[in-house]
Amino acid sequence: MQAAALLERIAPPAERRVIIKRDGRAVSWDPERIARAIALAFYAVRHNNAPNPFSDDPAARYGLDEHDYAEALRITGMVVNNVDLRFHRGDNPTVEQVQDIVEIMIAGAGHFDVAKSYVLYRAKKSEARIHKHEENGISDYIAVSKYARYREDLGRRELWPEAVARVFEMHRERFRALLGQPVPELGATVGELIDQAEREVIARRALPSMRSLQFGGKPIEVNNARMYNCCFGHIDHPRRFAEATWLLLSGTGVGFSVQKHHVAKLPPLPLRKSADDLPVAHFTIPDSIEGWADAVDQLIMSYYRGAYVEFDYSKIRPKGSVLRTSGGRAPGHLPLKKALEKMRAVLDQAAGRKLRPIEAYDIIMHAASAVISGGIRRSATIALFSADDDEMTNAKTGEWFVTNPHRQFSNNSAVLVRREASREQFQALFDAIKQFGEPGFYFTENPEYGANPCVEIGLMPALTVDEPTLAKLRALGYDAPLSVGDTVSGWQHCNLSTINGRECRTPEAFYDLCRVASVIGTLQAAYTDLGYLGPVTKVINEREALLGVSICGIMDSPAVLLDPAVLRQGADIAKATNAALARAIGINRAARVTCVKPEGTASLLLGTASGIHPHHAKRYFRRVQAARTEAVYQFFRKHNPHMTEVYGMKADTTDVITFTIEAPEGAITKKDISATKFLEIVKLVQENWVKPGTALEDYNPGLLHNVSNTVVVRPSEWGAVADYIWENRDCFTGISILPASGDKDYPQAPLEEVATSQDIARWNALKYNPVDYSALSEAADYTTFKDVVACAGGQCELA
Template sequence: MDQYQQFIHKSRYARWLPEESRRETWEETVTRYVDFFKDRKQLKGKDYDLLKEAIMHQDVMPSMRCMMTAGEALAKDNVAGFNCSYLHIDSPRSFDELMYVLMCGTGVGFSVERNFINKLPEVAETFHKTDTVIVVSDSKIGWASAFRELIAMLYAGKIPQWDMSRIRPAGARLKTFGGRASGPEPLIDLFNFCVEIFQKAAGRKLTSIECHDVVCKIADIVVVGGVRRSALISLSNLSDPRMAKAKSGDWWRHEGHRRLANNSVAYTEKPDFESFLSEMQCMYESKAGERGIFSRVAAQKIAARNGRRDSEQDFGTNPCSEIILRSNQFCNLSEIVVRPEDDLDTLKKKTEVAAIIGTLQATLTDFRYLRNCWKKNTEEEALLGVSMTGIMDHYLLSKGDSPDLEKWLEQIRDVAVKTNEKWAAKLGINQSAAITCVKPSGTVSQLVDSASGIHPRFSKHYIRRVRSDKKDPLAVFMEAAGFPVEQDVMSPSSAVFSFPVKSPEKCTTVKQVGAMQQLQLWKAYQNHWCEHKPSITVYYTDSEFLQVAQWIWENFDLCSGISLLPYSDHVYQQAPYEEIDAEKYEELLAAMPVGVNWEDLGNFEQEDNTTGSQELACVGGACEIV
């Protein structure tokens, strides 16, 4: 791994080894993951060696949620192994279950469509304070149970007291899950927020925006020892004015928690052209790609294609919108890392390994705390999300108009399906109802040095900048080792490190591909690779917008998983990416330290300072911000 890849591993995926007072090496991280399944008697011999070697060489990646938590944490909370989940907000239990899922580090899609939230009970007409004290235990289940109790009491018009004295103070080490405790203050904030919301709703049901705000506030306070900032997608009706304006005006001043969710319309039929154009106009004016498009009709048609899935479901999706999900269901992800030199045979071999990994991960259904419907749905469909990253680094896989591409994708997809069928029988679980997708692959693509998902590289040569707290031992170590560093102009407590990056010779870059080419490639992957969906962020210029809107209208029965954002080549100070020429690249490369021993990091920290992979709501490359 190069210096930048080492940084990503050490800062995002390496667990702390208390007995040795240091962070894991890459080999130790991989070994911990494969040993987890060996210890479950599911992996041995040549298969064990095959998976370990493929992950070690970064040919294939597992669920990084699974990789981060493999061991005691994952054995205790199987939910932590899953990347994606979805639920309708149709029961008071939706709120506390969603909290628990987020605390396990899993991304959540949710719907506040009126046909679901209308199933919620009415809030009591009057409120009164009670002597009841909710005692909060210091665990994920403790927090979720206390929140469940609060919601039940608020529906009954009772305002309890709460005792947070058992919660560890902010900064205390979380031994099992890794990272640091956030202390009781965020939970107190959430409880007070919900009391206020419910009092305003006295004598009626919660509105869509109130449900949305409660969920976003839950996500706002859930930073599981720094494991991640929660990722959400919120689905709402086209005709919902409250949700249409959720991010209008200066919402960030008073409803800052709303930043945690991407907002999309859930289309239950193809709208009339006037309504569609009006919504596209709002999206254009927002300059933030919201509200996005989730077509339930498209999801149902896609689900029906392979003959293995009940397509008559009110499907939703995960935050990055590559997985088609029932309510109260999980999906795990694995990934084929496409390299420029890959041929059809090497891609088939990688796909086989990725499908084995996904099928192993699908056995993790011993869910604590959640209602049985989560286990039932997850086991029944045993969903996989076998994805590709580095598509735009490859000479053929990046060509949306090539008939050879269609043949390759279908052959590779068939390998995934057959491998899953074989391994599902071997492991005693159901064959997966849907297997293939394309995920955005923000942080993983940086760990393995590939273009992210189906997206192009930033440029042929560029500077990659990352931010770190100056007091973080990793930052202190890197500065001492001679990595180029400067003061963060936006934050006095942060440092900015710069890494020069050279893309593969024949890769596709942002400026080489227009919006319509991106959409054409997306369609090829939807039709010939994905049993779920390809997730893509399409950047458009003003001159392309109407053409893009027309394309989406004409392909509406396919369109689900597309985010649209205006293209900007504006360069600002200390941007995460900055284009440079080959000469500047060589100059910056010469200034990088040589022979850095990353194990020397152990000399700079004597206790756990890991934070885990932190991800923002998946809009416009936010998952690539480090």
């Protein structure tokens, strides 16, 4: 007796011959469905994937000739025998298992092209069955793990509404005397505008400065620099090194110029005696960020005074001690000690002459290394340098990661004055980016202008003194020689706020959020007590009172947010809102109001694509690294173990969470646009959102905010991209450029498209189980705000 006949005789009755569907239902086994699927795969191969008019007509052999149809039925019989054998064993196979058998049998019969066609057919059918995840959990996880502060009274971290309430209570306290002040143009009082903004942030339709979420309350009240995401200064005075250190310790992203004409303003270092002949000065470093910054200043000034400074680190708290004001844990003294000794080595080499730009750059990078490697804060930096400075141009070539690893903490860009730069200069930098990734280029109208590390904010950290400015500086305690017409420099800051582009489904919704984000930014602009930086910095910041109203998720709502008329109207609303509220609270209106920032982490909070960038794909996996011992991660893993796995690159300490992201209907994805098309969109937004958001050019003509962007370039696109950037350089300031790479080229990529049947199966398995973070109890403060980078530029598109 043949095996098939035997199986038929001993197989279970029909009511027990069932297949398990994907949703768990049991359905009767129907071999005719298998025959149809195999026949359709044969037809697709024989007719080059042309539409099949007989796809539902078995009487017409599903469009096949007799030979192919007979072969399809023969393979169907093989599949039926295999499945019947499983029934005989008492198994009820799943749909996926049956489909696997079909693939194997077609290939086993030698029809590899038909097997491939069946795989594609199967993937297409699976696409139609992909699960719709109502919630993915990423927003709440990011909020609690990255921005929530520890509440000792509750024994846990804040929930999102509590974190937002902390920020807006700070604003109410600051403006307590003005809460009842009417703002007629906005139809509300100051207090009512604060209340409305708070509601919108709780709903995640808008966001304040992300630094205000981390440090809102006492940390910002004692140090207003913590409000600001970014700043920029010229390294033209010995004091700038200490100030840059203080800013980094405050959590602010630092842009700085080491252009030749700025560094040339530093006084020359005197010739230095041998160490044995130098008088010794002693400095006990206070246990504060001011103390660390003062230590840098003492070291720098010791070289001008002809002394050797010895540092006493005994007052600095041991590593791991709780930082009660700013949150987190103390790094101990070693990061600072190592940095100071490396700075000392740079200064020893420069004795008897002026510092070179690369030496000034290295000193700041050693400070950044102490701040970042010490685990205190993660704040990005950008160094702007003269285009003809060969040392800075080559700062990150050769074995620099071994010989000068501190340089990893900055992005470096050559300054190109638009009216003076040549195509050859630009092309040389562009080619270096293609080959090495750096240095970048920075287009500007004036070499005195600069930017934050993400290059979305136009900043000018100097001013020419007039009579009112002189009087104000004197009133603030500036006692150095100064006359009308002199130029003084410091640091200029910009606070940021964000509109959730995904919520902008109509122009009216967008306009409402323009008002809200402008209100938030205007409140933030009033925090100008930057005592460590001195009176000049205070005057610079109060004079232009900059805002940075950004849009996150422009590509989520392109019908609205890529409409030039809508963008211009939104910019006008943001400017008008700022002007009205600024008058009410007694500050200057902002000179520049609108921008687009990278929005890397903010996009995870809002559930959007980042900034102006397209979604990675219609559906994709977003992976987030987590320290295995971190309490929030452990709590998340307890509820969602299926979403976590060991991170292969750091298997001893780190895990990775895989979240599911689905772009909204109508959103633009990476596959939808070329590199030059993306740059056209950047230009459109710059021309219709950013430029119209410029309110005043009285002080710094031609200085604009910008659209921070990272363009991904395919191998065939490099020439066209270079041409487009150069021809439209009036519309660009800085551009991060990355070569295209496949998201499946290496395991556990941060972003990975859902493209294969295996991906779909993984996607469907990643059902998020809601986590109640109010039940997460912690005995002490283990928050680590260093995990969120302030002003990280193109890095935001990578992590």
